[in-house]
Amino acid sequence: MEKTYNPxxxxxxxxxxxxxSISQNQFAAKVNLSSAALSSYLNQKYKGSVEAVERxxxxxxxxxxxxxxxxxxxxxxxxxxxxVPTSISEDVCQSIRFxxxxxxMVVLHGDAGVGKSKGAQKFxxxxxxxxxGMVKRNEEDDLLHELVEGMTGKKSIxxxxxxxxxxxxxELEGRQGTPPPRKSGKPLRKTAPGHTSEGQRxxxxxxxxxxxxxxxxxAPLGDRLCAxxxxxxxxxxxxxxxxAWISYKDGNKLVEVLKGYVKTAQKxxxxxxx
Numbered sequence: 001m002e003k004t005y006n007p008x009x010x011x012x013x014x015x016x017x018x019x020x021s022i023s024q025n026q027f028a029a030k031v032n033l034s035s036a037a038l039s040s041y042l043n044q045k046y047k048g049s050v051e052a053v054e055r056x057x058x059x060x061x062x063x064x065x066x067x068x069x070x071x072x073x074x075x076x077x078x079x080x081x082x083x084v085p086t087s088i089s090e091d092v093c094q095s096i097r098f099x100x101x102x103x104x105m106v107v108l109h110g111d112a113g114v115g116k117s118k119g120a121q122k123f124x125x126x127x128x129x130x131x132x133g134m135v136k137r138n139e140e141d142d143l144l145h146e147l148v149e150g151m152t153g154k155k156s157i158x159x160x161x162x163x164x165x166x167x168x169x170x171e172l173e174g175r176q177g178t179p180p181p182r183k184s185g186k187p188l189r190k191t192a193p194g195h196t197s198e199g200q201r202x203x204x205x206x207x208x209x210x211x212x213x214x215x216x217x218x219a220p221l222g223d224r225l226c227a228x229x230x231x232x233x234x235x236x237x238x239x240x241x242x243x244a245w246i247s248y249k250d251g252n253k254l255v256e257v258l259k260g261y262v263k264t265a266q267k268x269x270x271x272x273x274x
Contacts, residue, residue, distance in 0.1 A: 003044075003046070003050050004050070005041075005044050005050060005054075006054055007245075008236040008237075008238070008245070009054055009057055009058065010041075010042055010044075011238060011241070011244065012057075012061065012238055013027070013038075013042065013057060014042065015238060015240045016061075018240075019240070024038055024039055024042070030060065031056055031057060031060045032056065033053065033056060037053065038053075041053050084118075085122075086115045086118075088110065088114050088115040088116070088119065089115035089116075089118045089119035089122060090119065091119070092108055092115065092116055092118075092119025092120055092122075092123070093119050093120075093122050093123045093126070095108060096108075096119075096120065096123045097123065145157070147168065147171065148160065148168055151164070151167060151168055151171065152164045152167070152168070195243070195246065195247060195248060195251075196243045196246050196247070196248060196250075196251035197248065197251070200243075200248070200251040200252070200254075200255060201243055201251075203255050204225070204243075204251070204254060204255060204258060207255065207258035207259060207261075207262055208221055208224070208225050208258065209221070210262045211224075211258065211261050211262050211265055212224075214262060214265035214266045214268075214269050215265035215268070215269070220239065222239030222240075222242060223239055225237070225239075225242050226238060226239055226242050228254075228257070228258070228261070229242060229246070229254065232253070232254065232257045233246065233250050233253065233254065
């Protein structure tokens with residue numbers, strides 16, 4: 001009898017190892033499986049009980065989600081640094097937000113102490129799910145500089161060429177969990193027949209950003225989209241590739257559903273403002 005595997009769970013396991021930069025052996029130890037059993041399962045060649053392995057993996061991810069939720073609640077209790085808005089710090093916030101919405105880069109420069117870092121920190125506090133959190137003020141041995149040096153051999157971000165900067169940005173986008181849509185250029189991936197098109201994916205992300213503006217949420221944008229997909233389409237989705245199992249027809253349905261979400265959120269915000 002042919003065994004049935006949960007492709008979404010396999011993808012989630014692989015994504016966890018990628019995003020946490022751990023090996024199969026290390027992950028196997030976390031979930032109390034042998035590395036051989038985990039490898040066989042991921043390759044869909046496991047000779048033992050697939051159901052038992054999947055129960056173990058599901059329990060691990062459930063506990064991991066609960067731990068993250070507890071950490072978020074704890075973080076909300078921590079005191080925030082005082083922020084005094086200035087014209088420069090507010091310009092920084094708006095520039096970063098513009099780059100996020102338009103999926104482009106902005107360059108912010110100025111004398112030390114004028115408010116660049118304060119503006120960036122304010123954006124991080126207001127949009128905690130849209131930042132990677134790799135930079136420490138006045139330090140060149142933080143995670144971002146380590147990443148830059150590892151990828152390009154250069155210690156200074158200012159010394160990067162345009163091509164090198166694009167590679168670093170691509171890596172940061174991947175670590176953030178959700179690849180943003182692009183307005184032009186080559187598609188993020190080839191569109192398989194019957195699956196969502198590049199245009200559909202762009203539209204979905206554009207609507208998600210509008211929804212976030214109209215109805216802010218502490219949940220990462222990718223997680224929020226996956227929850228909507230689960231609720232409206234009845235299928236599992238994961239932030240790294242939320243469109244993996246969505247057909248072209250369901251893609252159109254998702255777009256229309258999100259339009260409704262945005263309209264309702266904007267109406268509610270208007271009523272509240274009024």
